[in-house]
Amino acid sequence: MQQFSPLTTISPLDGRYNRETIKLRKIFSEYNLIKNRIKIELEWFKKLSFLSSITELPTFSNSEYIFIDNIYKNFDLHEAKKIKCLEKKTNHDIKAVEYYLKSKFVKNKFLKPYIEFIHFGCTSDDINNIAYAIMLKKSKNEIIIPYWEKISLKIKKISIRYKSIPMLSRTHGQPATPSTIGKEFLNFFFRLQRQIEKLKEIKIFAKLNGTVGNYNSFYIAYPQINWYEISKEFIKKFGICFNPITTQIEPHDYISEYFFCISLFNTILIDFNKDIWSYISLDYFKQKLKNKEIGSSVMPHKINPIDFENSEGNLGISNALMNYISLKLPVSRMQRDLTDSTTMRNIGVALGYSVVSYESCLKGIKKLYLNKKVVLKDLNNKWILLCEAIQTVMRKYKIFNSYEKLKYLSHSSNFNKKIINSFILNLDIPIEEKQKLQNLTPMEYIGISDIIVHKFFNL
Template sequence: MYSFTLTSISPLDGRYHSVLIQLRNIFSEYALIKFRIKIELDWFIQLSLIKQINNLPYFSEKDYKFINNIYNNFNENEALSIKNIEMKTEHDVKSVEYYIKSKFSLHDKLKNFKEFIHFGCTSDDINNLSYALMLQKNRRLIILPYWKNISFYFKKLSIQYKNVPLLARTHGQPATPSTVGKEFLNFYYRLQRQIKKIKKIEILGKFNGSTGNYNALSLAYPEIDWQHISRNFVNSFGFTWNAYTTQIEPHDYILDFLSCIASFNSILIDFNRDMWGYISLNYFSQKIKKDIIGSSIMPHKINPINFENSEGNLGLSNAIIYHMNAHLPLSRWQRDLTDSTLLRNLGVIFGYSVIGYSSLLKGLKKINIQQDIIKKDLDNHWEILCEGIQTVMRKYNIKNSYESLKVLSNHNQIDKKILRNFIMKLNIPKQEKEKLYGLHPSNYIGYASKIVDFL
C-alpha cells in the first residue's frame, strides 16, 4: 500500500490501485504525452521522406535513431519537464512540440530543422491519433485478454454443469427447468458476440489540418498530394483513414467501441444479479479464506461481495459511457473543446470495467455448486410439470387441457401423487401415460444438456 493511495480522491488510484497498473501505461497523463511524442516524431520522419520537401536534407540512420530514442527513452522525469513547459504555455500539445524542439537542439544537424516539428498540424491531428493508439493498445492488451478469460470460465462452467438440473424462475416464480450449464451457456454466447464485434470495430484517424482541408500544407507545398500522404500516415498505425472531418476526428468509431464495451458490461451485470440470487438460494456456496470476515456483527455471513462489487463498478463504467456517447459526437461548428475533457476520462471507463472484470473472475473462482439443495428445490415444485402434461393432452385434442391443469395447480400444493392420479384418469395411450409417470422435475429439462453440446 502506497501512502498516495490513501489520499486519492478516486478509488481507481486509491483502493484499486494495484488492479489497474496495466492501464496506467495506456491512459495516464504520462501515457498520453508519450503517445503524442510518437505521433509528432513519426510525422517529422514522414516529412523527411517526401522528396518534394527539399528544405529537409537526407538524414542518416544515426539521425533517425536519435529521433526515435526521444520516444524510446522517454520517462516520467521527461514528462515532468513537459508539464513545466505547459505551466507557461497553458497548451498541452504545444508543450510537447517545444519539448521535442529542445531535444533537436542537442543534435548538430536536427537543430537546424526544428520548425518542421508539428509542421502543418493542428492539435487534434496529434491528439486523435494518440487516443486511437490508446484504444488500439487497450483492446489488444487489456480488453480482449479479460474478455476471453471471462468467456473461457463461462464455457468451462457450461460444460462442467451441463447435466445439473436447475429450477428456472420466470418473473421470480418456479418455472420450467433448465440446467446450470445451459444457463451459463446463455451468457457465454452473448459474450462471444461482443468479442467478435469489438475485434471488427475500425479505429479511425485523421491528419488534415485545422478544418480538415490541408490548408497550410497545400499552401506551403502545393505540388504534394497531401491526401495521399495523410492516408498513408494514418494507415501506418493500423488505423482506417477518415478523409472527411472538421478540425477534429468526429469520434463516431469511439461510440461504436464504447457501445460494445457497455453491451459486454451489461451482460455481466445481468449475470452478477443472477449469481447474487443463486447464492442467496444456496444453489452456490463460496470458498472463503480462514481470516476473511463477511459481516462486522454477524459471524455466519459469507456475502456475495465479488459479484456485488463487479455489478457496481461495471455500472459506473456504463454510466460514463452513456454520457460519452451522448456528447462525444457533438462539436459546435468546426471545433469546441468539450470532447477534450471527455476523452481524458477514457481511462476511467476502462478502470471501472477492469475492476468489474477482476471482481467477477474472483467470484467465479470461489463458487461451489450445491447440487443437493438444487435437487431439493426441484423436488418441492412438481407443479412445473403441468406445462408438459397439458401439452401432451393437447396433442390428443383433449378439451380444456390448459384450463384443467390450471385448476389443479393454482393455489394448490402439487406433489407426485396428485399428478399421478391426474395422469391416470387421462384418455391418452398407455405409452404416453408411462412417459408422463416417469416425469420428475429434475428430468424435465428438454434439450438443455444437448444445447451445451452444440458448443
C-alpha cells in the same frame, strides 16, 4: 502537503483499486499520453524528411535519425515534467510538446536549421486523435479483450461441467420449467461471446489533415504533394484505419461504437452478477472462504457475495461514464470545440471501473462451487412443474380446455405426485402417452437443455 499514496487519492482507481488498474495507467496516464504525442510528432517529422518534393527539408544521415528516435526512447517522467512546465506558460498541451522537441533539436547542429518542420501543417487534434487511437487500440487488444475472454472461458467451463445437472428455473421469481445449470451458464457465454466478436471487429480511426480537414496549409506550401495519400500512409503505419473525411477533429464515432460495445458487455455481466447473487442466496452455489476472511462484522456465519456485488456496482459506474462519453464525443460545435478534449481525458477512468469489475467477477467465479444436493432437492419437490407437460400433451390430442383443467388442478393446496398420476390416468389419451407422463419427474423434464450445451461446444 499530504504525502501522495494510494491512501490519499480521491479516486479509488488510484487508491483502493490501484493494483487492478496498474495496466491501464501504463496506457492512459498523462505521462503516456504525452509520450504518444512525442512519438507522433517525431514520426511526422521523419515522414516529411523522406519526401523528395520537400527540398527545404533534407533526408538526414542515420545518426540524425538515431538522435530523433532516442528522444522518444529516452523519454521518462523527468522529461514529461519539463513539458508540463512549458504547458503552464503556453496554456496549450500540444504547443508545449512542440517547444520541447524544438529544444531538443537545437542541440543537434544538423537538425537545428529545420526545427520549424516540427508540427508542420498540423492542428492539435492531428496529434491528439492519433495518440488516443493508439491508446484505445492497445487497451482493446491487451486489456479489454483478454479480460472478456478470460471471463467467458470461466463461464464456459462451468457450463460444460454442469451441463446435465437439472435445476429449477424461475420466471418472475416464481418456480418455472426446469433447465440445467450448464444451459443457464451457456446463455451468458453466448451473449458475452457475441460482444467479444463485435469489439474485435470495431475499427479504430485517426486522421492527419490540418485545421478543418482539408489539408489547407499543407497544400498551400506544397501543392505538388498528394497529402491525402501521405496522411493515409502515415496513419496506417500505427496500425490504425485512416479517416479521410473529417472537420478539424476526428469525429470520435468509433469511440462511441467502442464504448457502446463495452457497455453492452458490461450490462450482460451485470445480469450475470445478479443471477449468480440469486443462486447464492438460494444456496444453489456456495463460496470458498479463505482462512481469515470475514463475511460480516457481527454475524460470524455469513459469507457475503461481495465480489459479484462489487462487480455490479463498478460496472454501473463504468457504464454511466461510457454512456455519457459515447453520447458527448460525436457532438461538436461547428468545426470543433474543446468539450471533447476534457471528456476524452476520462476514457481511462471509464475503462478503469470496468477492469475493477472484471477482476471482482473473476475472483467471485473462482470461489463458486455447486451445492448439488440443494439444487436437486429444490427441483424434486416441484411436481407442479409437470402441469405444463401434461396440458401440452392434452392439446396434442385436442382435449378441450387443457390449460384451464391443469390450472384448476395446480391450485390444489395439497398438490403432489399422487394427484398428478390420478389425473393422468383419467385422460382420454393413448396408454403409452399416459405411461410417459406418469414416469416423468421434475428432474427429467429438462427438454434438450443438456443436448444444447453438448451441441454448442461440440462435446
